Amino acid sequence: MPRTRYPLLTNDQLNRAAVARQLLLERSKRRLTAAMEQVGGLQAQEPASPYIGLWSRMADFDAAALDRAFRDRRAIKATLMRATLHAVSRGDYIHLQPAVQPILTRLTRRDRGDPGEKQLEPLASAAIAFAARPRSNVELRGHLADLVGDLDPENALWWVRRYVPFVHVPSDAAWSFGRRPALMTAASWLGEAPFAAEEDALERLVRRHLGAFGPATAADIAAWSGLAVARFRPAIAAIDARGDLRRFSDERGRQLLDLAGAPLPEGDVPAPARFLPMWDSLLLAYSDRTRVISDAHRRVVIGSNGDTLPTFLVAGRVAGIWWAERNGDTARIVLEPFGRLAASDRRDVEREGERLAAFIGPLEPAVFGRYRASKARRALG
Numbered sequence: 267m268p269r270t271r272y273p274l275l276t277n278d279q280l281n282r283a284a285v286a287r288q289l290l291l292e293r294s295k296r297r298l299t300a301a302m303e304q305v306g307g308l309q310a311q312e313p314a315s316p317y318i319g320l321w322s323r324m325a326d327f328d329a330a331a332l333d334r335a336f337r338d339r340r341a342i343k344a345t346l347m348r349a350t351l352h353a354v355s356r357g358d359y360i361h362l363q364p365a366v367q368p369i370l371t372r373l374t375r376r377d378r379g380d381p382g383e384k385q386l387e388p389l390a391s392a393a394i395a396f397a398a399r400p401r402s403n404v405e406l407r408g409h410l411a412d413l414v415g416d417l418d419p420e421n422a423l424w425w426v427r428r429y430v431p432f433v434h435v436p437s438d439a440a441w442s443f444g445r446r447p448a449l450m451t452a453a454s455w456l457g458e459a460p461f462a463a464e465e466d467a468l469e470r471l472v473r474r475h476l477g478a479f480g481p482a483t484a485a486d487i488a489a490w491s492g493l494a495v496a497r498f499r500p501a502i503a504a505i506d507a508r509g510d511l512r513r514f515s516d517e518r519g520r521q522l523l524d525l526a527g528a529p530l531p532e533g534d535v536p537a538p539a540r541f542l543p544m545w546d547s548l549l550l551a552y553s554d555r556t557r558v559i560s561d562a563h564r565r566v567v568i569g570s571n572g573d574t575l576p577t578f579l580v581a582g583r584v585a586g587i588w589w590a591e592r593n594g595d596t597a598r599i600v601l602e603p604f605g606r607l608a609a610s611d612r613r614d615v616e617r618e619g620e621r622l623a624a625f626i627g628p629l630e631p632a633v634f635g636r637y638r639a640s641k642a643r644r645a646l647g
Contacts, residue, residue: 270515270519271515272513272514272521272522273515274515274516274517275481275515275516276533277517277533277557278533278534279531280522281533281537281558281583282530282531282532282537282582283480283481283528283529284479284548284557284558284582285537285540285548285579285582286531287304287305287477287480287529288323288478288479288547289301289304289305289324290322290323290537290538290540290548290582291531291535291537291538293322293323293324293327294324295325298320298324298332298335298341299335299340299341299355299356299357301320301323301324302320302341302353302354302355302358303354303355303357303358303474304478305478305547306474306475306479306490307346307347307353307354307474307547308320308352308354309351309353309543309544309545309546309550309574310351310352310353310443311351311545312543312544312545313441313442313444313445314543314544315543315544315546316332316343316353317329317332317441318541318542318543318576318622318626319542319546320332321622321625322540322622327625329440329625330440332353333436333440336353336436336442337436339356339455339456340355341353341354341355341356342354342356342359342452342455342456343433343434343436343442343443344359344363344431344432344434344452345427345432346359347490347491347492348369348492349366349370349373350545351434356459358470359456360456360459360460360461361461361462361466361470362467362470362474363461364461364462364463365464365467365468365470365471365491365493365498366492366493367431368493368497369492369493370428370429371429381417381421381422381425385415386425388413389410389414390430392409392413393409393410393426393430393451394430394453397430397432397449397450397451397454398450398451398454399450399454400449401449402446402448402449403423403446403447403449406423406449407419407420407422407423410422410423410426427449430451431451431452431453432450432452433451433452433456434448434449435447435455465500465501465504468497468498469501469504469505471498471501472487472498472501475490475491475551476523476524476525477525477528479547479548480522480523480524480525481514481522481523481524481530482522482523482524482551482552483516483520483521483522483523483554484498484502484523485554486551486552486553487523489550489552489553490547490551490552502523505525510525511523511524511525511526537581537582538614538618539580539611539615539618540578540579540618541576541577541578541579541588541599541618541622542577542578542579542584543576544575544576545573545574546577549564549567549568549574549577549584550574558579558582558583558584559577559583563604566587566604567584575587576588578601578618578619580607580611580614581611584604585603585604585605585607585611585615586601586602586603587602588602590623590626595627597623597626598623599620599622599623601615601619
């Protein structure tokens with residue numbers, strides 16, 4: 267073990283800290299938006315993922331309660347960390363969006379020209395006025411078509427959606443979101459709620475990561491957020507100056523940051539079987555993900571295009587992938603473990619899978635989407 271000035275945490279301790287803070291050791295009874303904040307938001311590229319993610323983390327989770335939170339604007343679905351879709355609380359959106367907006371405005375398209383601010387500003391203004399009520403991408407693209415000049419309308423919309431904060435508007439259907447989103451400007455949807463100042467936004471971002479995934483390195487925070495370490499280093503210093511930061515070392519001698527008072531279970535605390543949805547942040551929140559998944563298994567679960575398959579945990583670590591097969595109005599969870607499971611572990615996973623199948627129930631195929639078997643089978647080759 268390396269010699270270090272900070273207390274050493276083993277990989278097992280880091281694993282249990284991660285699953286505890288992700289509410290995967292024991293299902294939480296806290297209110298819905300508080301649970302969303304505790305886990306640092308939920309990946310939402312796949313419509314079903316936030317629902318399955320919260321089902322695994324909350325006691326007696328009711329999908330209709332999350333539907334209501336989206337419709338009441340207490341929960342927001344929008345582009346945030348790593349320029350990917352997340353479901354977060356209203357308060358977290360107001361604070362995190364200013365921290366990650368520079369990621370969006372710096373994005374480029376290798377095959378398309380950058381229109382530049384002079385050309386982009388009038389397009390953004392037109393989109394802001396038009397999207398004061400819900401609009402589809404087709405409607406937005408059509409509205410911009412007469413204003414784009416020599417810029418391709420599809421390319422124009424791509425740039426505008428990175429220049430202007432939009433939120434996804436929920437539908438009236440169960441599980442709230444389909445595959446053709448309705449968009450509104452964040453300002454219109456939130457009623458002109460002011461975004462946080464950049465300094466406060468960056469501090470909220472660091473606190474959210476450490477509270478949800480810590481102890482962690484600065485590189486881990488960067489991997490989760492998409493920001494360069496230099497951008498949020500002042501926020502780390504501010505948290506430290508308030509006496510809210512503590513430091514550890516991992517088995518490789520790297521410095522780990524953490525929030526004072528955050529839970530640190532022992533490394534041998536029992537961790538129950540749990541199912542994770544596609545793109546679950548537990549697998550994406552670290553530069554080094556070996557506390558929850560081996561490098562060999564990561565290459566199976568996470569594709570070269572970033573697609574992250576649904577997985578299940580045994581003893582706090584990814585032990586395989588899952589999908590669902592449908593038979594009329596019922597679902598059946600199919601397991602593809604990476605290796606032979608102990609008989610007791612297999613029983614625990616199967617029981618948890620039965621509960622998940624009952625939760626999924628008659629979910630509409632349009633929402634269920636890529637949780638079907640063909641996706642996972644192709645990934646396993």
